[in-house]
Amino acid sequence: MKIKKTTFLKFFLSSFIVILLISSLFLKFSIDEIKRIFIENGKNELHNISLSLYDSFKELLIAGNQQDIDKACKRYGKRLGIRITVIAKDGTVLGDSIKDPNSMENHINRPEIKAAMKRGEGSSLRYSTTLDRYLIYNAIRISEGNNIIGFLRTSVFLNDINTEIGKVKRDITEDLVIILLFSCLVSLVISKTLTIPIEDMIDKVERIAKGNFNVRITRLRRGELGKLGRNINDMAERLEFLFNELQKEKQILKDIIDASPVCLCVIGLDGKIIMANKALKELIKEQEIEGKAYWRFFKEPKLNLFIQDFEKEPRDMQQEVTIEDKTFLCNIKFIKDQESAVISLYDISFLKDTERIKKDLVANMSHELKTPITAINGYVKTLLEIENDNEKRRFLQIIDRNVERILNVVNNLLLLSELEIMKKLNKEDVDLEEMIKDIFSMFYPKLKEKGIPFLVQIDKSARLIKADRFRLEQALINIIDNAVKYTEKGRITVRAFCKKEEVEIEISDTGPGIPEEHISRIFERFYVVDRSRSRKIGGTGLGLSIAKHIIELHKGRIIVDSIPQKGTTFHIFLPLKA
Numbered sequence: 383m384k385i386k387k388t389t390f391l392k393f394f395l396s397s398f399i400v401i402l403l404i405s406s407l408f409l410k411f412s413i414d415e416i417k418r419i420f421i422e423n424g425k426n427e428l429h430n431i432s433l434s435l436y437d438s439f440k441e442l443l444i445a446g447n448q449q450d451i452d453k454a455c456k457r458y459g460k461r462l463g464i465r466i467t468v469i470a471k472d473g474t475v476l477g478d479s480i481k482d483p484n485s486m487e488n489h490i491n492r493p494e495i496k497a498a499m500k501r502g503e504g505s506s507l508r509y510s511t512t513l514d515r516y517l518i519y520n521a522i523r524i525s526e527g528n529n530i531i532g533f534l535r536t537s538v539f540l541n542d543i544n545t546e547i548g549k550v551k552r553d554i555t556e557d558l559v560i561i562l563l564f565s566c567l568v569s570l571v572i573s574k575t576l577t578i579p580i581e582d583m584i585d586k587v588e589r590i591a592k593g594n595f596n597v598r599i600t601r602l603r604r605g606e607l608g609k610l611g612r613n614i615n616d617m618a619e620r621l622e623f624l625f626n627e628l629q630k631e632k633q634i635l636k637d638i639i640d641a642s643p644v645c646l647c648v649i650g651l652d653g654k655i656i657m658a659n660k661a662l663k664e665l666i667k668e669q670e671i672e673g674k675a676y677w678r679f680f681k682e683p684k685l686n687l688f689i690q691d692f693e694k695e696p697r698d699m700q701q702e703v704t705i706e707d708k709t710f711l712c713n714i715k716f717i718k719d720q721e722s723a724v725i726s727l728y729d730i731s732f733l734k735d736t737e738r739i740k741k742d743l744v745a746n747m748s749h750e751l752k753t754p755i756t757a758i759n760g761y762v763k764t765l766l767e768i769e770n771d772n773e774k775r776r777f778l779q780i781i782d783r784n785v786e787r788i789l790n791v792v793n794n795l796l797l798l799s800e801l802e803i804m805k806k807l808n809k810e811d812v813d814l815e816e817m818i819k820d821i822f823s824m825f826y827p828k829l830k831e832k833g834i835p836f837l838v839q840i841d842k843s844a845r846l847i848k849a850d851r852f853r854l855e856q857a858l859i860n861i862i863d864n865a866v867k868y869t870e871k872g873r874i875t876v877r878a879f880c881k882k883e884e885v886e887i888e889i890s891d892t893g894p895g896i897p898e899e900h901i902s903r904i905f906e907r908f909y910v911v912d913r914s915r916s917r918k919i920g921g922t923g924l925g926l927s928i929a930k931h932i933i934e935l936h937k938g939r940i941i942v943d944s945i946p947q948k949g950t951t952f953h954i955f956l957p958l959k960a
Contacts, residue, residue: 428520595622
């Protein structure tokens with residue numbers, strides 16, 4: 383396996399490089415130390431030679447014969463195999479074993495001479511301009527009493543020392559090569575010994591990662607590797623147990639979902655079906671749908687458009703759709719962490735049929751009730767005009783107020799019935815700002831009485847829209863009427879602006895707000911949030927239902943945002959063009 387080879391090579395190369403590095407450093411430091419020792423020995427040897435020649439050259443310096451001094455330098459230099467130089471106290475070269483002293487420059491500034499002048503002895507390792515070579519120098523001061531009479535300098539060529547060092551270097555290098563080869567062999571064996579259990583662990587962990595949880599590491603050793611192997615075995619056992627439990631729970635969950643009469647599926651944001659239950663597969667008459675795009679199986683255009691709206695702006699959504707003459711309530715629940723959505727289709731055909739029967743009954747009853755209630759209303763008003771008794775008038779006023787309320791409910795029910803069967807609106811160019819101002823004038827007395835400002839902000843781009851003026855005005859009146867009724871302080875604001883291909887109308891108030899659990903039901907017929915307050919201010923629970931019907935007839939939509947004790951905002955979205 384490639385991984386095994388890589389692991390082995392890493393161990394082997396790491397140890398080989400370490401050994402090679404240590405060997406190289408050892409060779410370098412050894413040669414440097416040997417060279418230092420050779421140089422020190424050379425200096426010591428030159429020092430001893432200088433001391434042995436001290437008396438002879440002292441006598442020659444006292445005699446003062448330069449030729450005798452030069453001859454002595456050459457004689458002793460040849461015999462000892464070193465260079466000998468005698469220098470006067472002023473730096474003049476009096477004799478040299480190799481060169482003619484008369485041709486040599488003054489040596490008073492040589493480092494070894496300066497040191498000898500101060501301390502009696504000096505040494506240096508430097509380049510000789512006279513001989514064009516590196517030498518080791520040792521100089522001693524020759525004195526007569528307290529007077530310096532000259533210097534005796536001995537030197538040896540550094541090349542001679544380097545030759546000896548080279549021999550030692552070759553011997554050490556040969557020994558190191560032998561040690562290095564042996565170390566490589568040992569490293570090879572150790573690397574193989576270490577990598578065998580590691581390779582086994584890697585192989586087993588790979589198999590566990592692929593889902594084979596029943597594998598175990600059998601080559602357990604002592605120390606850290608053995609502990610690691612036991613931990614991997616424990617992990618594999620735990621994973622196997624958890625995986626089996628997860629499989630059981632998954633199967634139970636699948637059985638529950640398949641047993642549900644509600645059609646369920648999960649789709650990713652890429653539009654592919656991740657999971658679907660039995661009820662959905664039976665509805666679309668397909669079985670193998672996981673991993674495929676939803677639009678290949680969902681043939682209802684309204685359902686596809688609904689899901690496409692979700693894909694454009696992922697959020698929780700709800701809408702009724704019709705599939706094969708059945709009505710379903712379609713819910714989309716956005717799962718942000720999983721980047722997917724759960725789509726549920728609940729068959730509400732029976733409820734829709736019941737609702738239709740109820741609506742027909744209410745419409746028929748409303749038609750039947752309107753005539754007698756209108757008559758009663760007329761007679762009560764006539765009696766109020768002719769009756770002078772205050773007690774009787776009080777009772778008549780109570781009757782009149784309640785008859786008016788019943789008549790208002792009947793008229794609203796008839797209006798709802800009319801809207802439900804209406805197929806087409808009489809659309810025309812509508813000046814939205816002018817309409818809002820007309821509505822404001824209707825509520826002006828009530829707003830003035832409460833001291834509530836009415837703010838209007840209409841963008842120029844949203845001022846002119848295509849709509850049925852009468853019906854749209856009815857919808858806005860019902861929504862603004864609620865805002866006026868329930869707002870005791872603060873303000874009411876109406877804004878309109880363009881948003882993509884739509885006009886958004888916002889109606890905001892600073893009333894008591896709507897609790898979250900009521901928001902999904904406020905557009906139902908006769909549904910009121912606070913019944914005691916509704917009876918007090920004369921609400922019927924039909925205004926918002928009428929408004930929603932009118933907005934939907936305009937191919938628009940309405941949503942509500944509300945914060946309890948802070949206020950409510952209705953968002954109405956209408957197509958910009960017809």
